[in-house]
Amino acid sequence: MNQSTNKYTFKIFRYDPERSPRARYDTFSLEVAKGMTVLDCLQAIKASQDGTLSFRRSCRSAICGSCAMNINGKNDLACHLQVSLLGGRTVTVDPLPGFPVIRDLVVDLEEFYRSLERVLPWLVRSSPFPDKELPQSPAERDRIDSAVNCILCGSCTSSCPSFWFNTRYLAPAALLKAYRFIFDSRDEAKGERLELVDDRNGLWRCRTIYNCEEACPKLLKPNEAIAALKIEALKQSV
Amino acid sequence: MKTTGSWWWLLQRLSGAVLLVLIMAHFVVMHYMGFEKRLYADVLARLSNPLWKTFDLIFLSLGLSHGGYGLWGIVGDYCRSDSARIIALIAIVTAGLFLFSLGLVTVLTFHS
Structure with a gap:
């Protein structure tokens, strides 16, 4: 050439x-x-x-x-x-x-990490950890499989118009992280996490624009995760 | 019970689904059933029908609540200060109640 x-x-x-x-x-x-x-x-x-x-x-x-x-x-x-x-x-x-x-x-990713911190991005358990492993079935793992693959690059949050308007909005990356723990069979803080995302600047600011899914380099689906969280928040409030 | 949006979110989706049906019905009635050519007397007859009154009242209340909550959502997206949000909320609720009263009076008192 x-x-x-x-x-x-x-x-x-x-x-x-x-x-x-x-x-x-x-x-x-x-x-x-x-x-x-x-x-x-x-x-x-x-x-x-x-x-x-x-x-x-x-x-x-x-x-x-x-x-x-x-x-x-x-x-x-x-x-x-x-x-x-x-x-x-x-x-x-x-x-x-x-x-x-x-x-x-x-x-400056300060706001990005702050919103991530708001959803408690770690495993929370009130019951004691077993001596060895904490098993999870393949089906239980499948539920959170794609969310676990998030590399926190910020592409989704950065592409979200709702985040552009309001930087206090949790935005797709943090909500995907919340999903990852809320639907993790080993986690025991589902209620607490749902209360954290069911907030004025949480779940309900998502306008289902789908930019986050187009932007994700790992082909994850934050929008689907947010939709599942909305239904879970509704179930909790019943 | 602590919830900031789930019930409103559900209501918005349900009212949206019902409104879609009502709007289609309204469109068909107004444009394909000859109402655009009819006279005052025809409109009067339709609006005197209790079924049409019910249809109109459901349409009115769902349209206003759906639109009002949609506006409130936009306020939530753009408005940072609490005082501005309260003013916006009062404006939306007042406008909604005024329009609902107006519609209510029109639908209920309209008879031949």
Whole structure:
């Protein structure tokens, strides 16, 4: 293949409050080899063109969730998305929407983690733990299987218009986490958790927009989880 | 019992489902059964019928409660301050009650 056909233009959101209060886009041209991901390209740009470019990354295997960003208008993991799969020769990279930007592609996830904390994201039991394992049947595990796979990248919450309007809304990631424990057969705090999500800024702010499901790089279904939680909250209030 | 939204959520879905049927019926009646060409006397006859009165009252109350709760939901999305929420709630309830009274008077007192 002709080398010039592998040239891509990267239009990257830049913001450095220590230098300027105004954000801008910088454009970089890069040769992209077959199989390179957006993260590979960002690292190449940082290494060879602009060392000040800031972004988060860690595992490079789509399991840590650090490199979630908005690529060509869609939230995704930069380490998981191959450039060749994107249409066109221009790749626009923005920070995750809805969160305050700290610098370039790095966003402040404080509110995200705070809402996660509100749903008690750990196993709660009043009865004592058994000496060895705490067994769970395959059917019981299936119920929460997809929710367990959430990597907390923030793509869903960042894509949720209800969260954009109201950052105190628990938002899809925290509600999915609540679902993961409420429907966990080993957990014993179902009532307490349901009370926490049955809140003015909880479950009922979901408008079933489905952005969260489109944005999830792990193909999870936060919307279905929220619907199940609504029915469970209703059952509890009967 | 602590609940902030589950019963309202259920009511909103049920009223939405019933309204869908009522709106279709209303649409068919108004546009495909010749009412648009009829005279005052025909409308008078229809509105004097107790069954139509019941239909209209259900339509009125469900439409207003569904719309009012929908508005309240939008207020919840955008409105941060408690005082603004209270003002919005009073406005929605007052407007709803006023429109319901108006509809009630029209439907109940309308006779030939």
